[in-house]
Amino acid sequence: MLELAQDEVGPEMTRSVDSQMSKQSNPLIDGSISDLGKPQIQYAKNFLETSYASRLMDRLKKNVEWHQPRIFIYGRWVQSPRLAAWYGDKGAVYRYSNMINEPLPWIDELLDLRSMVVQACGNRFNSVLANYYRSGADSMGWHSDDESELGPDPLIASVSLGGDRRFLFRHRKDKHAAKHEVTLEHGSLLVMDRGVQGEWQHAIPKTKREVLPRINLTFRYVEKSSEVRAKTKS
Numbered sequence: 001m002l003e004l005a006q007d008e009v010g011p012e013m014t015r016s017v018d019s020q021m022s023k024q025s026n027p028l029i030d031g032s033i034s035d036l037g038k039p040q041i042q043y044a045k046n047f048l049e050t051s052y053a054s055r056l057m058d059r060l061k062k063n064v065e066w067h068q069p070r071i072f073i074y075g076r077w078v079q080s081p082r083l084a085a086w087y088g089d090k091g092a093v094y095r096y097s098n099m100i101n102e103p104l105p106w107i108d109e110l111l112d113l114r115s116m117v118v119q120a121c122g123n124r125f126n127s128v129l130a131n132y133y134r135s136g137a138d139s140m141g142w143h144s145d146d147e148s149e150l151g152p153d154p155l156i157a158s159v160s161l162g163g164d165r166r167f168l169f170r171h172r173k174d175k176h177a178a179k180h181e182v183t184l185e186h187g188s189l190l191v192m193d194r195g196v197q198g199e200w201q202h203a204i205p206k207t208k209r210e211v212l213p214r215i216n217l218t219f220r221y222v223e224k225s226s227e228v229r230a231k232t233k234s
């Protein structure tokens with residue numbers, strides 16, 4: 001594990017995981033989306049203390065190995081409209097948009113955050129996709145996190161840092177179903193419970209508004225059998 005340099009970290013970064021989280025006894029609250037049915041989306045606005053979230057954002061900007069992947073969508077290869085990085089346990093290989101992502105070894109900042117998220121959700125995670133939206137021109141197209149290596153019914157936990165962005169949901173099949181929207185704020189945690197990916201797609205649209213840069217971290221569990229399958233196919 002990387003050692004955090006004391007002078008860069010500040011006192012709060014060295015405190016226990018518990019003290020970085022919101023003081024609520026259960027930091028997850030039901031979010032504003034009530035008619036997705038069960039399962040639910042849960043949103044904790046103040047999951048991280050604001051000052052901790054700000055320092056974490058600065059450190060992740062510097063310490064994550066950001067790159068701009070080429071992704072295959074609508075039948076062609078294009079530059080992804082954001083920076084990204086995939087971290088996880090050895091062997092947590094993740095394929096999406098026709099890319100095979102070998103995990104980078106965990107860095108301390110992400111391990112600490114994973115502990116907090118595990119504690120809040122009671123779910124195990126062996127990997128995290130980091131996305132860096134440099135401005136309102138960066139975005140994430142409609143998709144579900146439904147790759148086979150995530151298992152049939154994954155729970156996804158998503159931490160947001162930096163500028164607010166709109167997070168949209170639309171039903172996968174029912175085009176007439178209402179769309180839903182949550183504003184993802186600095187230091188928040190959004191949990192998409194089991195079943196959501198099968199029914200709904202989500203997206204971060206581009207915006208012309210002045211928005212601050214944003215980092216999003218989606219914690220996932222990549223199943224072992226699929227890791228092996230991914231390796232033998234490649």
Ligand SMILES: O=C(O)CCC(=O)C(=O)O
Binds near residue numbers: 131
């Ligand atoms: O940036 C976000 O909040 C969304 C990220 C996302 O949809 C994903 O990683 O699958």
